[in-house]
Amino acid sequence: EVQLVESGGGLVEPGGSLRLSCAASGFTVSDHYMDWVRQAPGKGLEWVGRTRSKAYSYTTEYAASVKGRFTISRDESKNSLYLQMDSLKTEDTAVYYCTRAPSGSYHFDYWGQGTLVTVSS
Amino acid sequence: DIQMTQSPSSLSASVGDRVTITCRASQGIRNNLAWFQQKPGKAPKSLIYAASTLQTGVPSKFSGSGSGTDFTLTISSLQPEDFATYYCQHYNSFPLIFGGGTKVEIK
Numbered sequence: 001e002v003q004l005v006e007s008g009g010g011l012v013e014p015g016g017s018l019r020l021s022c023a024a025s026g027f028t029v030s031d032h033y034m035d036w037v038r039q040a041p042g043k044g045l046e047w048v049g050r051t052r053s054k055a056y057s058y059t060t061e062y063a064a065s066v067k068g069r070f071t072i073s074r075d076e077s078k079n080s081l082y083l084q085m086d087s088l089k090t091e092d093t094a095v096y097y098c099t100r101a102p103s104g105s106y107h108f109d110y111w112g113q114g115t116l117v118t119v120s121s
Numbered sequence: 122d123i124q125m126t127q128s129p130s131s132l133s134a135s136v137g138d139r140v141t142i143t144c145r146a147s148q149g150i151r152n153n154l155a156w157f158q159q160k161p162g163k164a165p166k167s168l169i170y171a172a173s174t175l176q177t178g179v180p181s182k183f184s185g186s187g188s189g190t191d192f193t194l195t196i197s198s199l200q201p202e203d204f205a206t207y208y209c210q211h212y213n214s215f216p217l218i219f220g221g222g223t224k225v226e227i228k
């Protein structure tokens with residue numbers, strides 16, 4: 001059974017950093033495109049970024065709103081995905097979801113349950 | 122960037138009603154469109170990809186159509202468990218963009 005479990009959310013001050021984790025089970029993360037999507041309180045969904053599969057050298061794409069501040073990475077040995085968030089702003093406050101694309105495809109099929117990040121002083 | 126416009130932003134319907142939600146892309150995206158369902162306090166659930174292909178396990182009361190710039194999601198007979206917010210998303214190019222959502226409420 002495919003599962004994605006996010007962790008690492010919490011309260012952080014503006015300008016601070018946080019690293020989110022997404023532990024995968026039931027599949028091998030290196031074979032899939034993986035994305036992060038966020039949702040501010042009471043708002044819609046916003047794509048954050050993507051890392052391609054190992055076959056494509058784990059190359060990344062980011063939304064303009066986070067480019068240069070957020071970094072997506074993977075750890076094959078832990079079968080996990082990460083989102084390093086630096087220079088956090090109050091507008092980064094959101095629930096962050098990791099998602100998976102089926103092997104060889106670009107759309108999402110599975111979502112994690114999300115982890116809440118609150119940026120506030 | 123390609124913009125995605127969903128309509129309506131909300132609707133009220135009764136159990137058993139047929140419901141249609143539309144999604145328009147600001148430029149052609151072929152059939153690179155997905156639909157998601159989200160219930161309050163829960164993660165989104167993938168319903169449809171490639172504009173009309175149901176994800177595994179999604180009931181056939183859901184259907185999608187369209188290509189290019191205009192797309193629809195139809196729920197053939199609304200059931201209590203279908204009251205939720207629905208989002209479209211294109212994955213034709215970066216950045217991936219979601220529509221603003223359509224909240225389906227009980228009349």
